[in-house]
Amino acid sequence: MDERPHFEPGDPTSDPAPRTRIRVLFLLPVLIFAGLALVFLVGLFGDPSRVPSVLIGRPAPQVSLPPLEGLSEAGAPIPGFSTADLAGTPERPVTIVNVWASWCGPCRIEHPVLMELSELPYLTIVGINYKDAPENARRFLGALGNPYDRVGVDASGRSAIDWGVYGVPETFVVDREGIVRYKHIGPIEPGRLGPFLDAIRAALPEDMRDRLPTG
Numbered sequence: 259m260d261e262r263p264h265f266e267p268g269d270p271t272s273d274p275a276p277r278t279r280i281r282v283l284f285l286l287p288v289l290i291f292a293g294l295a296l297v298f299l300v301g302l303f304g305d306p307s308r309v310p311s312v313l314i315g316r317p318a319p320q321v322s323l324p325p326l327e328g329l330s331e332a333g334a335p336i337p338g339f340s341t342a343d344l345a346g347t348p349e350r351p352v353t354i355v356n357v358w359a360s361w362c363g364p365c366r367i368e369h370p371v372l373m374e375l376s377e378l379p380y381l382t383i384v385g386i387n388y389k390d391a392p393e394n395a396r397r398f399l400g401a402l403g404n405p406y407d408r409v410g411v412d413a414s415g416r417s418a419i420d421w422g423v424y425g426v427p428e429t430f431v432v433d434r435e436g437i438v439r440y441k442h443i444g445p446i447e448p449g450r451l452g453p454f455l456d457a458i459r460a461a462l463p464e465d466m467r468d469r470l471p472t473g
Contacts, residue, residue, distance in 0.1 A: 312422060313430070313438040318344045318355070319420040323410025327392050331404060339384050339408040344432050346382065351434035352461045354383045356406070357418055359390045360398035362426045368445035369402045376405035380466050381458065384408040388426050389415050429454075433461040 313319070318341055325338035344353045356372060358365045376383050385406040387395050392411070399406075412418055421430070424443055431440035431454075440457035452472070459467045 314441060316438060317341075318430075318432050318436050318438055319417070321386075321410065321417045321420065323386065323412060323417060326387055326395055326409040326411050329396055329399065329404070329409055336404070336406065337408050338410040341436065343384070343408060345436040346432070346434040350380055350382045351463060351466070352381050352458055353432040354381055354458075355386065355421075355430040355432060356383065357386045357388050357412075357421070357423050357426050357428045359388045359426050360394040361390065362388075364445040365398075365427045366402070367447065368427055369405070371446045371448055371451065372405040373403050378458075378471075379469050380462055382407045384410065386417060386421075387411050388418050388423075389413065431457045431461050434463075 320341050322340040323338045325336060329336045344355065346353050354375060372383065375381060383406050385408070387409055389412070395409075395411075410417070421428075422441075427445055429442045429446060430438055433439050439461045440454070442454055442457075446454055455470055455472065459470050462470070
Protein backbone atom coordinates (compact mmCIF):
# COMPACT_ATOMS: atom_id res chain seq x y z
CA MET A 259 0.00 0.00 0.00
CA ASP A 260 1.43 3.34 -1.06
CA GLU A 261 1.53 5.61 2.02
CA ARG A 262 3.39 8.47 0.33
CA PRO A 263 1.54 11.81 0.52
CA HIS A 264 -0.77 12.44 -2.38
CA PHE A 265 -1.33 16.03 -3.54
CA GLU A 266 -4.37 17.01 -5.42
CA PRO A 267 -4.04 19.42 -8.34
CA GLY A 268 -4.13 22.98 -7.05
CA ASP A 269 -2.83 21.96 -3.63
CA PRO A 270 -0.40 24.83 -2.65
CA THR A 271 1.92 22.36 -0.93
CA SER A 272 2.53 20.67 -4.27
CA ASP A 273 3.58 23.93 -5.97
CA PRO A 274 7.38 24.51 -5.90
CA ALA A 275 6.93 28.26 -6.38
CA PRO A 276 6.22 29.08 -2.69
CA ARG A 277 9.29 27.11 -1.65
CA THR A 278 11.37 29.09 -4.16
CA ARG A 279 10.04 32.36 -2.82
CA ILE A 280 10.88 31.30 0.74
CA ARG A 281 14.47 30.54 -0.30
CA VAL A 282 14.76 33.94 -1.94
CA LEU A 283 13.48 35.63 1.21
CA PHE A 284 16.11 33.82 3.25
CA LEU A 285 18.82 34.88 0.80
CA LEU A 286 17.74 38.53 0.65
CA PRO A 287 19.51 39.64 3.88
CA VAL A 288 22.69 37.93 2.70
CA LEU A 289 22.55 39.75 -0.65
CA ILE A 290 21.93 43.09 1.07
CA PHE A 291 24.85 42.52 3.43
CA ALA A 292 27.12 41.59 0.52
CA GLY A 293 26.15 44.77 -1.31
CA LEU A 294 26.86 46.94 1.73
CA ALA A 295 30.18 45.19 2.28
CA LEU A 296 31.14 45.91 -1.34
CA VAL A 297 30.32 49.60 -0.91
CA PHE A 298 32.39 49.67 2.29
CA LEU A 299 35.39 48.02 0.64
CA VAL A 300 35.27 50.39 -2.31
CA GLY A 301 35.19 53.33 0.10
CA LEU A 302 38.01 51.86 2.17
CA PHE A 303 40.41 50.88 -0.56
CA GLY A 304 39.25 52.87 -3.57
CA ASP A 305 40.33 56.31 -4.65
CA PRO A 306 37.99 58.79 -2.92
CA SER A 307 38.55 61.34 -5.66
CA ARG A 308 36.84 58.99 -8.13
CA VAL A 309 33.54 58.80 -6.29
CA PRO A 310 30.99 60.38 -8.61
CA SER A 311 28.87 63.36 -7.63
CA VAL A 312 25.78 64.75 -9.32
CA LEU A 313 27.15 68.23 -8.54
CA ILE A 314 30.15 67.97 -10.85
CA GLY A 315 29.72 70.43 -13.70
CA ARG A 316 26.75 72.13 -12.03
CA PRO A 317 26.34 75.36 -10.03
CA ALA A 318 27.14 75.11 -6.34
CA PRO A 319 24.05 74.56 -4.16
CA GLN A 320 22.29 77.58 -2.71
CA VAL A 321 23.57 78.20 0.81
CA SER A 322 23.42 81.02 3.32
CA LEU A 323 25.37 80.05 6.40
CA PRO A 324 26.00 82.19 9.48
CA PRO A 325 29.55 82.70 10.74
CA LEU A 326 31.13 80.66 13.53
CA GLU A 327 30.40 82.79 16.56
CA GLY A 328 33.50 84.24 18.21
CA LEU A 329 35.91 83.21 15.45
CA SER A 330 38.19 86.09 14.47
CA GLU A 331 41.56 86.85 12.96
CA ALA A 332 43.65 89.94 13.70
CA GLY A 333 40.72 91.30 15.67
CA ALA A 334 38.25 91.02 12.78
CA PRO A 335 35.45 88.42 12.77
CA ILE A 336 35.67 85.63 10.19
CA PRO A 337 32.50 85.86 8.09
CA GLY A 338 30.07 83.13 7.13
CA PHE A 339 29.24 82.70 3.47
CA SER A 340 26.52 82.35 0.88
CA THR A 341 26.52 80.92 -2.63
CA ALA A 342 27.40 84.33 -4.08
CA ASP A 343 30.72 84.22 -2.21
CA LEU A 344 31.73 81.03 -4.06
CA ALA A 345 32.03 82.70 -7.46
CA GLY A 346 35.56 83.91 -6.71
CA THR A 347 37.34 87.10 -7.71
CA PRO A 348 39.78 87.93 -10.53
CA GLU A 349 42.65 87.61 -8.05
CA ARG A 350 41.33 84.43 -6.41
CA PRO A 351 39.12 82.68 -8.94
CA VAL A 352 39.00 79.21 -7.35
CA THR A 353 37.20 78.41 -4.11
CA ILE A 354 37.83 75.32 -2.01
CA VAL A 355 34.83 74.25 0.09
CA ASN A 356 35.77 71.98 2.98
CA VAL A 357 33.21 70.25 5.19
CA TRP A 358 34.69 69.64 8.64
CA ALA A 359 34.00 69.24 12.36
CA SER A 360 36.06 69.27 15.52
CA TRP A 361 34.81 65.80 16.47
CA CYS A 362 36.00 64.36 13.13
CA GLY A 363 39.24 62.40 13.54
CA PRO A 364 40.17 62.37 9.82
CA CYS A 365 39.73 66.17 9.77
CA ARG A 366 42.80 66.39 11.98
CA ILE A 367 44.76 64.28 9.48
CA GLU A 368 44.02 66.62 6.59
CA HIS A 369 44.22 69.91 8.49
CA PRO A 370 47.96 70.47 7.87
CA VAL A 371 47.24 70.02 4.15
CA LEU A 372 44.54 72.70 4.30
CA MET A 373 47.00 75.00 6.03
CA GLU A 374 49.44 74.45 3.15
CA LEU A 375 46.71 75.04 0.56
CA SER A 376 45.81 78.31 2.24
CA GLU A 377 49.27 79.62 1.31
CA LEU A 378 48.79 78.98 -2.42
CA PRO A 379 47.91 81.85 -4.76
CA TYR A 380 44.55 82.29 -6.44
CA LEU A 381 42.58 80.29 -3.86
CA THR A 382 39.89 81.06 -1.32
CA ILE A 383 39.15 78.36 1.25
CA VAL A 384 35.79 78.28 2.99
CA GLY A 385 34.69 75.82 5.63
CA ILE A 386 31.31 74.32 6.38
CA ASN A 387 31.37 73.52 10.08
CA TYR A 388 29.11 70.46 10.30
CA LYS A 389 26.93 69.71 13.36
CA ASP A 390 29.54 71.03 15.76
CA ALA A 391 29.58 72.85 19.08
CA PRO A 392 30.88 76.40 18.47
CA GLU A 393 33.29 76.33 21.40
CA ASN A 394 34.77 73.03 20.18
CA ALA A 395 35.12 74.32 16.63
CA ARG A 396 36.91 77.45 17.83
CA ARG A 397 39.19 75.37 20.06
CA PHE A 398 40.02 73.09 17.11
CA LEU A 399 41.06 76.02 14.90
CA GLY A 400 42.84 77.74 17.76
CA ALA A 401 45.01 74.69 18.34
CA LEU A 402 45.67 73.67 14.71
CA GLY A 403 45.42 76.97 12.85
CA ASN A 404 42.72 78.49 10.68
CA PRO A 405 43.07 77.91 6.91
CA TYR A 406 39.62 79.34 6.16
CA ASP A 407 38.79 82.75 4.73
CA ARG A 408 35.15 82.13 5.64
CA VAL A 409 33.44 79.62 7.94
CA GLY A 410 29.73 78.90 7.70
CA VAL A 411 27.94 76.97 10.42
CA ASP A 412 25.71 74.08 9.33
CA ALA A 413 24.22 73.20 12.69
CA SER A 414 21.33 71.16 11.27
CA GLY A 415 23.28 69.39 8.53
CA ARG A 416 20.83 70.64 5.88
CA SER A 417 23.47 72.35 3.74
CA ALA A 418 25.66 69.25 3.80
CA ILE A 419 22.72 67.29 2.40
CA ASP A 420 22.33 69.85 -0.37
CA TRP A 421 26.00 69.38 -1.21
CA GLY A 422 25.56 65.60 -1.31
CA VAL A 423 27.96 65.03 1.56
CA TYR A 424 28.40 61.41 2.68
CA GLY A 425 30.41 62.27 5.78
CA VAL A 426 33.14 64.57 7.01
CA PRO A 427 35.59 65.55 5.78
CA GLU A 428 34.66 66.24 2.17
CA THR A 429 36.14 68.89 -0.09
CA PHE A 430 34.96 70.55 -3.31
CA VAL A 431 36.69 72.66 -5.95
CA VAL A 432 34.51 75.48 -7.31
CA ASP A 433 35.58 77.60 -10.29
CA ARG A 434 35.13 81.35 -10.84
CA GLU A 435 31.69 80.79 -12.38
CA GLY A 436 30.50 79.06 -9.22
CA ILE A 437 30.55 75.63 -10.92
CA VAL A 438 31.58 72.57 -8.90
CA ARG A 439 34.53 70.96 -10.71
CA TYR A 440 35.76 68.31 -8.29
CA LYS A 441 34.79 66.42 -5.16
CA HIS A 442 37.07 64.60 -2.73
CA ILE A 443 35.61 62.28 -0.11
CA GLY A 444 37.65 61.66 3.03
CA PRO A 445 40.79 63.43 4.24
CA ILE A 446 43.18 65.03 1.77
CA GLU A 447 46.30 63.22 2.90
CA PRO A 448 49.84 64.62 2.91
CA GLY A 449 51.80 63.21 0.00
CA ARG A 450 48.67 62.46 -2.04
CA LEU A 451 47.85 65.95 -3.23
CA GLY A 452 48.48 65.31 -6.92
CA PRO A 453 44.88 64.72 -8.13
CA PHE A 454 43.56 67.53 -5.95
CA LEU A 455 46.11 70.04 -7.25
CA ASP A 456 45.33 68.89 -10.79
CA ALA A 457 41.66 69.67 -10.17
CA ILE A 458 42.53 73.14 -8.85
CA ARG A 459 44.79 73.79 -11.82
CA ALA A 460 42.09 72.76 -14.27
CA ALA A 461 39.64 75.18 -12.62
CA LEU A 462 42.06 78.12 -12.93
CA PRO A 463 42.37 80.40 -15.96
CA GLU A 464 45.24 79.21 -18.16
CA ASP A 465 47.52 82.13 -17.33
CA MET A 466 47.42 81.26 -13.62
CA ARG A 467 48.06 77.54 -13.78
CA ASP A 468 51.85 77.53 -13.89
CA ARG A 469 52.16 79.03 -10.41
CA LEU A 470 50.74 75.99 -8.69
CA PRO A 471 52.99 73.16 -7.51
CA THR A 472 52.66 69.80 -9.21
CA GLY A 473 52.19 67.88 -5.95
